[in-house]
Amino acid sequence: MRKPELAAAVADQTGLTRDKASEVITIFTDEISAAAARGEDVTLTGFGTFSIRQREPREGRNPQTGASIRIPASKTVGFKPGKALKAAVR
Template identity: 55%
Template sequence: MHKPELISAIADHTSMTKEQASHVLTAILDEIQLALSREGDVVLIGFGTFSRQHRKARIGKNPQTGQPIEIPATNTVSFKAGKKLKEIVNG
């Protein structure tokens, strides 16, 4: 499912227009991004947890040449599914 399909589904399940649903979804996604950039975790009970993870700098290997390369430190986001989501996905 892509964002426009999700917006349509939200509009169908509520009394919102697609434009209103789009604004709500955009606001939710913006707040998740801001929270991850500031605090590190977003917990949606029953759905899952988004958390910011730090990856240390490390030495990797260029797959084409085999030469070692330095991979810089970076932050990334991980998601751990909640119990209810796992149950739904697994039937």
């Protein structure tokens, strides 16, 4: 499912226009991104938790040459599904 399809589904279920539903989805994702940029976790009960994870520096290999490369430490966003989401996909 892509954003336009999600916006259409939200619009159908809420009575909003598709443009308004798309705007709400954009605001929702922007707020999650802003919280992640601040280093905060975002928990949506029943759905899951978005959290910032720290990756340690590590060794890797260039697949073309086989040469060893150093991969620096970085931050990434992780997602842990909630109980209801896990149950829905079983």
